[in-house]
Amino acid sequence: MTTTPSGGVDTATALVEGVLAGNRRALARAITHVEADSVIGRELLAHIYPRTGRAQTVGITGSAGAGKSTLVGALAREERKRGRTVGIVAIDPSSPFSHGAILGDRIRMQDLTADGGVFLRSMASRGNLGGLSESATGVVDVLDAAGFDVVMIETVGAGQDEVEVANAAGTTVLVANPGGGDEVQSMKAGLMEVAQVMTVNKSDLAGSDTAVTQLKALLATANLGSWEPPILKTVARTGEGVAELVDAIDRHQAHIRSSVHAAEERRGQATRQLIALARAALHREALEAASTTGALEALVDAVARRERDPRNAAVALLDAVKAQWARK
Amino acid sequence: MTQERPIRVLIAKPGLDGHDRGAKVVARALRDGGMEVIYTGIRQTPQMIAEAALQEDVQVVGLSILSGAHLELFPRVVEELKARGVDDVLLFAGGIIPQEDIPAVNKIGFTGVFGPGTDTNDIIAFVREHAPVRA
Numbered sequence A: 001m002t003t004t005p006s007g008g009v010d011t012a013t014a015l016v017e018g019v020l021a022g023n024r025r026a027l028a029r030a031i032t033h034v035e036a037d038s039v040i041g042r043e044l045l046a047h048i049y050p051r052t053g054r055a056q057t058v059g060i061t062g063s064a065g066a067g068k069s070t071l072v073g074a075l076a077r078e079e080r081k082r083g084r085t086v087g088i089v090a091i092d093p094s095s096p097f098s099h100g101a102i103l104g105d106r107i108r109m110q111d112l113t114a115d116g117g118v119f120l121r122s123m124a125s126r127g128n129l130g131g132l133s134e135s136a137t138g139v140v141d142v143l144d145a146a147g148f149d150v151v152m153i154e155t156v157g158a159g160q161d162e163v164e165v166a167n168a169a170g171t172t173v174l175v176a177n178p179g180g181g182d183e184v185q186s187m188k189a190g191l192m193e194v195a196q197v198m199t200v201n202k203s204d205l206a207g208s209d210t211a212v213t214q215l216k217a218l219l220a221t222a223n224l225g226s227w228e229p230p231i232l233k234t235v236a237r238t239g240e241g242v243a244e245l246v247d248a249i250d251r252h253q254a255h256i257r258s259s260v261h262a263a264e265e266r267r268g269q270a271t272r273q274l275i276a277l278a279r280a281a282l283h284r285e286a287l288e289a290a291s292t293t294g295a296l297e298a299l300v301d302a303v304a305r306r307e308r309d310p311r312n313a314a315v316a317l318l319d320a321v322k323a324q325w326a327r328k
Numbered sequence B: 001m002t003q004e005r006p007i008r009v010l011i012a013k014p015g016l017d018g019h020d021r022g023a024k025v026v027a028r029a030l031r032d033g034g035m036e037v038i039y040t041g042i043r044q045t046p047q048m049i050a051e052a053a054l055q056e057d058v059q060v061v062g063l064s065i066l067s068g069a070h071l072e073l074f075p076r077v078v079e080e081l082k083a084r085g086v087d088d089v090l091l092f093a094g095g096i097i098p099q100e101d102i103p104a105v106n107k108i109g110f111t112g113v114f115g116p117g118t119d120t121n122d123i124i125a126f127v128r129e130h131a132p133v134r135a
Helices: A012-020 A023-037 A039-051 A068-081 A104-111 A131-145 A160-166 A181-194 A206-222 A242-257 A262-292 A295-304 A310-327 B020-031 B046-056 B072-083 B099-108 B118-129
Strands: A056-061 A086-092 A101-103 A120-125 A150-154 A171-176 A197-201 A231-234 B008-010 B034-038 B059-064 B089-097 B110-114
Touching: A012 A023, A012 A039, A012 A131, A023 A039, A023 A120, A023 A131, A023 B046, A039 A131, A039 A181, A039 B034, A056 A068, A068 A086, A068 A104, A068 A150, A086 A131, A086 B059, A101 A120, A101 B020, A104 A120, A104 B034, A104 B046, A120 A131, A120 A160, A120 B034, A120 B046, A131 A150, A131 A262, A160 B089, A171 A242, A181 A310, A197 A206, A197 A242, A197 B072, A206 A231, A242 A262, A242 B046, A242 B099, A262 A295, A262 A310, A295 A310, B020 B034, B020 B059, B020 B089, B034 B072, B034 B110, B046 B059, B046 B072, B072 B089, B089 B118, B099 B110, B099 B118, B110 B118
Parallel strands: A056 A150, A056 A171, A086 A120, A086 A150, A101 B034, A171 A197, A197 A231, B008 B034, B008 B059, B059 B089, B089 B110
Antiparallel strands: none
């Protein structure tokens, strides 16, 4: 139970009504509930989900320091110029030690704060197992239902969460930099596969053509479907190339919404989202069951003493979880 | 496996002074105290601060000011927050605020005022104790 400014209590029904009516305070409260995965948050997601699917959802991913925040700001300005409203979810890492976070993405988008056609929400990754993708996907849905034309998700910059967060977006933009040879290596590990548009940002620096060539070479060996990811060059700080990037995103959105691909695309995204969320829930519940039975601790001890090998212990752990579930 | 939800805090600098060392020290201290701190940067108008507080649904707003304009700017921040229906946030202030102005600043709604030399642990304790509970 949460007090509202009027002294009342948040209810899912009131928040859903507020979100659909474009009330920004209700939208902010709704996002808080979805992020917390509260009872109200789940109830309101169930209500609003049928109202989603209209927004262009765009994921912005790439290494730390690639210029994602600045690029998101530049993209939002360009979208506003084209008369579209923009919702933004900006994710920054939580400290693994204190669980606190400094969320600084607003610094690069200060001018957008005064714009009633933009809503920016900062999120901390919170380090929960699969929790980031769970809540980020829900927050995107809330912004979609609230009627924003474009919803952008800016990811943290590394790891499996990136791929799952990208699943929440119709179009994922990979932000690379000149001279980022290591980055290109890390992209082989999975980011390449989730991106439908690529841009070499900070392309006013030396080596941008080399970076474009490297990306092209990587794409040449990738297993592409009906869409060939375009590779662009941007300077987010000055806005150079940003209009072309928006055009490329629009082209991909038109592609996935075209009659030939729409059904396939929707099923693909639904599969990825559902499996990612179910995996996170399964993970949590299994670990909970494993620790309540004491099986987890006992097996950890056995492995630590080298009495059992981890692989067979993992199978035993799963058996213990299944036995615990069967008892329920 | 769920842990307690972190307290969300907005740290902002209203007005025209450009030194944000103090604001950044406080932001880091609160992060190390387990809070999620949204830092907006310098030269924020009261409207920008209130709008950011609304969008981020923070429980706490901390303002740092060195210019001496606190008695002009703080009431306007409170007005802008109220205009947006955000009237359940804890307000605190830091920076250069003369002793004789503190009662007036308290009256505007800034119940905590932390000047130079404050132990950041005192700020963390203040926020933990007074932040309104959210979902």
